[in-house]
Amino acid sequence: MNIGNGRLIRIVCLIGVLGTGSCKKWLDLKPQDGIVSTAFWKTKEEVAAEVIGCYSSLLAPPPSGNGSNDRSLTEYLFMWGELRGDMITLGPGASSEEVDVTNVNTLPTNSITRWTAAYRTINYCNTVIDYAPGVLKQDPTFTQASLNEYLAEVRSLRALMYFYLVRVFGDVPLKLTSTTADADLQQLPKTAQKDVLAQIVKDLSESEANAVTTFGDKVSDKGRITKYTISSIQADVYLWMDDYNDALTACNKVINSGKFGLIQGNGNWFTTLFYLGNSNEGIFEFQYAAPVNNPFYLMLESPSRRYLASGYVSTDVYNFDSNNPLNADIRGDGASLLFGDGTIWKYVGINSSTALLQGSYYTHWFVYRYADILLMKAEAEANLNNGADALSIINIIRTRANALPATALTPDPTDVNAVSDYILAERAREFAFEGKRWFDLLRFAKRNNYARLDILLDLVTRSVESDRQQSAIAKYKDFNSHYLPINAGEINSDPSLKQNPFYN
Amino acid sequence: MKIFYYSLLLSGLLLLQGICVHAQHAGLVTGVGTIIRGKVLDKEKKPVHGVNVTEVDADKRIIHGTTTDVEGNFALHITSPKNVVSFTIVGYKPFTEKIGDKTYFNVSLELGSIDMSEAIVINTRRSDNGLVSIPEKDLTIASAHINAKVMEEMQATSIDQALQGRIAGVDITANSGDPGAGMQIRIRGTTSINATSNPLVVVDGMPYSTTIPSDFNFGTADDQGYASLINIAPSDIKDITILKDAAATAMWGSQAANGVILINTKRGSVGKPVITYTFKGTVAQQPSSIPLLNGDQYSTLIAQEYINGNNGRPLNTQTQAPALAYDPSDPYNYYNFGQNTDWVKAITQLGWTNNHNISMSGGGEKARYFASLDYLKQTGTTIGTDLTRTTARINLDYNVSDRIRFRSDLAYTNTNNDRNYVNGSSSTADGIRNIAYNKMPDMSIYAYDQYGNLTPNYFSPASTLQGQYTTNASTSTYNPVAMALYGRNNILTRRVTPHFNLQYDVIPSVLQLTSDAQFDINATKNKQFLPEIATGLASTDPLYNKTYDGDIDEFIVQTKTTLAYTPTLKNDKNSFMAFLSLQTSDDKSIEQQAASSNTASSLLQDPSVPSNTTTSSAALSASSTETRTIGAVLDAQYNLLDRYILNAGIRGDGNSRFGPSNRYGLFPSLSGRWRISGESFMQHLNFAKKINDLSLRFSYGESGNAPTTDYSFYNTYSTFQYSYAGQAGLYPSQIGLNNLRWETVAGKNLGVNIVLFNRKVDLDVEFYQDRTYNLFFPNLSIPGYNGFSAVNLNVGTMDNQGFEINLNLQPYRSKDWTVDFTVNLAKNENIIRTISPFFPASNTGNATGNGLYKSFLQINNPLGSIYGFKYQGVYKDQASTIAKDAKGAPIVDPSGNPINMTYSYPSVNYQFQPGDAIYKDVNHDGNINYIDQVYLGNSTPKLTGGFGPTITFKGKWKLSGFFNFRYGYDVENTTKMTTTNEYGYNNQSTAVLRRWQKPGDATDIPRALYQSGYNWLGSSRYVEDASFLRFRTLTLRYTIPPQTLKRLKIKALSAYVTAENLITWTKYTGQDPEVTLPGGNPFAVPTDVSVTPPPKMLTLGLTASF
Secondary structure (H helix, E strand, O other): OHHHHHHHHHHHHHHHHHHHHOHHHHOOOOOOOOEEHHHOOOOHHHHHHHHHHHHHHHHOOOOOOOOOOOOOHHHHHHHHHHOOOOOEEEOOOOOHHHHHHHOOOOOOOOHHHOOHHHHHHHHHHHHHHHHHHHHHHHOOOOOHHHHHHHHHHHHHHHHHHHHHHHHHHOOEOOOOOOOOEHHHOOOOOOEOHHHHHHHHHHHHHHHHHHOOOOOOOHHHHHHOOOHHHHHHHHHHHHHHOOOHHHHHHHHHHHHHHOOOOOOOOOOOHHHHHHHHOOOOOEEEEEOOOOOOOOOHHHHHHOOOOOEEEOHHHHHHHHOOOOOOOOOOOOOOEOOOEOOOOOOEOOOOEOOOOOEOOOOOOOOOEEEEEHHHHHHHHHHHHHHOOOHHHHHHHHHHHHHHHOOOHHHOOOOOOOOHHHHHHHHHHHHHHHOOOOOOHHHHHHHHHHHHHHOOOHHHHHHHHHHOOHHHHHHHHHHHOOHHHHOOOOOHHHHHHOOOOOOOHHHO | OHHHHHHHHHHHHHHHHHHHHHHHHHHHHOOOOEEEEEEEEEOOOOEOOOOEEEEEOOOOOEEEEEEOOOOOEEEEEEOOOOOEEEEEOOOEOOEEEEOOOOOEEEEEEOEOOOOHHHHOOOOOOEEEOOOOEEEHHHOOOOEEEEOHHHHHHOOOOOHHHHHOOOOOOEEEEEOOOOOOEOEEEEEOOOOOOOOOOOOEEEEOOEEEOOOOOOOOOOOOOOOOOEOHHHHOOHHHEEEEEEEOOHHHHHHHOOOHHHOEEEEEEOOOOOEEEEEEEEEEEEEEEOOOOOOEOOHHHHHHHHHHHHHHHOOOOOOOOOOOOHHHOOOOOOHHHHHHOOOOOOHHHHOEOOEEEEEEEEEEEEEOOOEEEEEEEEEEEEEOOEOOOEEEEEEEEEEEEEEOOOOEEEEEEEEEEEEEEEOOOOOOOOOOOOOHHHHHHHOOOOOOOEEEOOOOOEEEEEOOOOEEOOEEOOOOOOOOOOOHHHHHHHOEEEEEEEEEEEEEEEEEEEEOOOEEEEEEEEEEEEEEEEEEEEOHHHHOOOOOOOOOOEEEEEEEEEEEEEEEEEEEEOOOOOOOOEEEEEEEEEEEEEEEEEEEEEEEEOOOOOOOOOOOOOOEOOOOOOEEEEEEEEEEEEEEEEEEEEEEOOOEEEEEEEEEEEEOOOOHHHOEEEEEEEEEEEEHHHOHHHHOOHHHHHEEEEEEEEEEEEEEEOOOOOOOOOOEEEEEEEEEOOEEEEEEEEOEOOOOOOEEEEEEEEEEEEEEOOOOEEEEEEEEEEEEEEEEEEEEEOOHHHOOOEEEEEEEEEEEEEEEEEEEEEEEEOOOEEEEEEEEEEEEEEEEEEEOOOOOOEOOOOOOOEOOOEOEOOOOOEOOEEEEEOEEEEOOOHHHHEOEOOOOOEOEOOOOOEOEOEEOOOOOOEEOOOOOEEEOOOOOOOEEOHHHOEEEEEOOOOEEEEEEEEEEEOOOEEEEEEEEEEEOOEEEOHHHHHHHOOOOOOOOEHHHHHEOOOOOOOOOEOOOOOOOOOOOEOEHHHEEEOOEEEEEEEEEEEEOOHHHHHHHOOOEEEEEEEEEEEEEEEOOOOOOOOOOOOOOOOOOOOEOOOOOOOOEEEEEEEEEEO
16 A cells, blocks of 8 residues: 555656646747747848838738738728729629718718728838837848838838828828837827828938839839839829929929830730839839739629729710721720720720739739829929920820820910819829829819819719719718718727717 | 447456556565465355455455456465455355455355445435535535436437526527537626637536637637537436536636536446447427518519619619519520529428437446447538537546545547538628528529520529629628538547546545546548539639638647545534645647639549639648646635535636736635524424525635637737738737736625425525626727727626526425426626726717617616617608608708708718608607617516426326526517618518508508618617527426336336427517527627527437346
8 A cells, every 4th residue: 555655646746846846937838820029120131021011911901810801902092092083883793881982971880981901001110110220239230221221111101001091081090109019009089181291291201311212123113112102102292282392393303213204105005004014104003913913803803893984984084086996095995994894994904805814813003103293293383383384294194195186175274273174184084993083083172272172063973873962062062071981990999089070 | 339339348347457467466566475265156056257356455455366267266365364355256246254364265155236226325415516526515606406317308419408498597599500500608697708708618527628729710610609519428428517606616717717517427336237228319390481582572672672772773684684684585594583492491401310329337346337339410400411420438437445546538529510611700690591591582593504494503603683602701692502512511520538537545534635637639620612513603713612621639638636635523513624726738739721722623622632722712821829727726615513614715827828927817715605594593493394404605706717819918920921022021910918917707696595395495596796807808999090900908897797596396296296396597687897998988989870780888787788760660751751840840941941851961961762761850850860879678688597397107207398488688680680671682571572662652661772771770670579488398208117127128218209499489570589699798789690590309219228
């Protein structure tokens, strides 16, 4: 008996020791997949990967974890820029939420008002801004100069995201610090649009000095933020702020660099500019490439697609020459859309007749291209009372595209309104379905304290169901309705965030 | 079968022999060398062969042993003459004799054996908390006990089904009626909003893992939907104890905050081998569904709906919907879209279940065994669903001596569960049944060719009016019949649980050491296949023939070491007991998942087949996680004069899921019992003799709940699965939750036990309040500008309170008749006391849209209130749409014209039209908006419970019935909403046949309005009182009397018939009023989405023992 006794006690002791003696270490477990932050931010390669990650987030929601079931940013940008415009109509797969937005009837519960995709990228940028400087101490091969280049990229990208947000929502919370732990979570009030714009201007001008002019390869030059991308964003921001001199200066920086030009308007124009992408005309394009598809198959091409080109686009925006079908605006049939069935073709076609194969939708999303710079310059010139200069730029664009005489206007160069209308119409033709239409309309309409509100009121007749037009016009007369409501989910989780006026 | 049996027995015996040999060997080392000899004969003086002759010491430990030869002779080395020599063999009564100086033994054995019933003498019912056992009458905690007799009658496939409705305060609801579907078990409601509100299951003293890591993609199953409890065969269960109050669960620490279910499996007892065979056969029928439109009615509705919703513009039947054209000159569409298909019926079948269980138990003084083999085959009421389960169990007990005892249990389970393919990630997101409900009824199941001839191919066009197959479950559609038959979602589980237990009496009857080690090897494989013949997708589509294969291997090692101290006090008027227990667990899981698509054929269903792995729906992933916990409990119970009993304990817990600063927690408990009936003042009362027990109990206890995910306190970075501009990118994938703390449940319980009239009345009443501090909220929505949209946080304090009454009555008892009656009643409610500012004040803010109800977070008010508009019917004509003020006079605009009733002016500004729904304008401002939302009902049942009689006649016939009910609770009838909203292309219920169609129609169903209008706002129209009383089971059992059986050489034989879910009395108009109650989430209310309802079942059962 005694034998068992002693042996058992020893075994029990052993179990006890194993169980408790080293339990401090025993409970300390680390994940095997994913890098733990304490082990991160040590080398310049990690900084580079994290900067690239900011761009990657533009293409699709993150593969796992937070936000993985969100729409891609590109999809939001398309919806925000086109749903309230007059260029699209809804297809068979459109949801009632989309119907509501086109009819100027957006409720705060509408998921199209979710801004998380943009803020996710902002947080990635903020993370680089907060942690990359610390790597200087860790990695002696990491230089201040290359740190500054990286920071210029992410701060500009952050500025671009905020620029989209202020145009869609008006006043938005301005978060400039990263969220990495639960202690970083904040509940912010909204920041006034002008203050957000001031931050955007500040970020852009500070970045401009450090940004590179080239990364050495074409893909990065078009897919990442260079000095010229910054100038392009600046031009857009200044136009939005009605600061025409600065807008003009910014446009001229891009033009004078001599690095960009218009792609010749021949039979290869569509394929070169859109299908292949990264052309001489491109300034900043979201670099969709295998294996990540852009979201447009389900939106524009599948049998249950959600969007079609509005009938008005073929008849009024581009028009056609019934005597000579070959004499056509190259941007119209077989480029922006198919006149036949209204398919939005820009992201679907390889050339004017062949469609992409499902699963290989790699057409880029075009944020800025050279034509935009030219027309932004025209807009600045027009508002600086250089109407003639503006008209000559419009003509460069029209000539390249073989725009039809039926769409030509002959405004008095001194009539700012008339020239502006022409620019707006030309922008519709040039940037059809590139997610710019609503922002253009609103920018022109709000100028000089909403002197051109008629632009939006006229829009209603083209974009809203006939029985809802009166109500939509009444709504647009309240300037607050030009911005989308803040999503109910955001309001709910932040008591200090007030709903946008109109939507209370 | 027989062969299996013998081999099982043989392997058991071999194991025992191994132990014997070891013991002998140990003895020899110190042996003295005396030899005794002898001869064993029976009463007829014939030698007995094979008798175990052993030298046994005072602790009954075997020192040496041998067996007699053919002549009955033996020779044995002995160690000490103080020991005894023992002679045992099956079939004879054992015989022992002191050795002393004797060296030759002439032994004569008597025939006969020890019967099972004689061996077990039950004087007090004992109950245990899984760690130590305490007489039930001395329990200071709230618990409920179900014994084997009750278990026997249940025909359920798993224990949770069997317990449904039986115990006060234990709410068990099926997630769905499909085979293998999980049950939601709630003990006293939910104390947590945590994803795991399921109680801890403890099998034979060791925790039994019932969850699958949540990141494992089951396609269908959230972690609650998957039923791991199904891995235990109900026939193997001896009894079940449910620990309800916090003082009881505190012993089990983390995971036990939601209550503990203790399950003990059957064990062998001394006696001849008893073979028991149990058979259960069940047929199940799906109750009829909500009546839906047929094809003709549907096409009429859709045409009208589209015109109404599009300003009078009709649907273009040429381009938009040839499906509705009914054009005989286009035979393809005419036939394929010209049917009256009942899709629900097409996917429904009769369900069959067969369950065979065969077990053998028995044993002698030294060793006892219980072995069983169980086979279950179940086909569900939805086509394409079935479950096959095989379990084997062997429980061995071996007494080395009176002081050392071993137990070794081995359980093996193999389940093979075929489920329907489910699109989406939640079990209710998109069942096939849901699709069948919505599916266009004019479509054909099988395709017609272009000449109008029926073909054997399924009709699965890539796209119809209703859209096409997408990963968005709410808008997706497919051919449900083809999906049910050819879609694959198979879950294969193999689980082996060896459990070793050693008990050692350090000081006999004073200090006992128990040590357990359990290994749980659990392998689960999930294979899915999305067949093109059901979706009709193009062969280039990333979802075309999508395949998935996932494996998860879990390896859990748990240990438990308990030292129990029960000193014999000099004064027998008091007693003391204490124990210390150390517990550890290490849970490793390794996952591998692969998906691909575009395989060449629907027969190639494996991702390893050459196929398209570059699309975003394809993926290859592997991950491994590990969780470790450690716990120590110290507990003591003191009993004075059998009247005052006090128990105090403290538990420390450590968990690897917390960051270093919050890793450990300390949780005390205190409970007591005052037996008033034992007081002297009670003894003097006249009726004192009629009181068997009157006790008051109180308890307070804390227990900690750990988060559900591993490593959440780390801020991690992950890689994007694609490159950007040729370079790989990283992103911060997880926010570091450094501040996450233990969610602590502090429970108070007050209980009364009254036992009267010679135990004919047994009443147990409990009042409780569980207060949860640092309430853990998973995926709390946070402002999106933080870059993350949801995190896990500790958000506040919540109370969970209520009462429970359990009453067992024996109103009549005579020689032939016994009538028993049992009633249980419970009420539970959740109240939020404090909450984090991140927590929203209401679920939708001021916004209102179709289909949305509003719920507010009201501090200090019970949860579950539903707010919405008051539905008042339909605007009959134009005149009735004019807005009226409080006095009933029309409201006019500044120019004196009457204005129409308007929805949400100015942001929506929709003018109600004739045929639209009337909502009550509560403030009479002519504008229906959020201000007009009123209280519509509450989803917390006022009372839940069950009752039922059991009538026994002459011990042969037994009739038992059981009813369960919920009273006073409101449910959002989401199915009613989606089948009467007339808003899209989904099929609708026949109620819409009485819709408003032209001015003057007075009806309660608004006009059909495609994708517009506000006819299905969250309103009183879809909130219904779902109180019900359900006749759950009726069982008639006949036990053949032993006298009859003796001649047949059968020990026991009984047969029974059970009918389940016979009748449900309710005013509820939906399919089934027993809707899963959501727990804890302040805004969640029960919504009826018509998952497969519990079918009506008829079971035939047979139990035979030999």
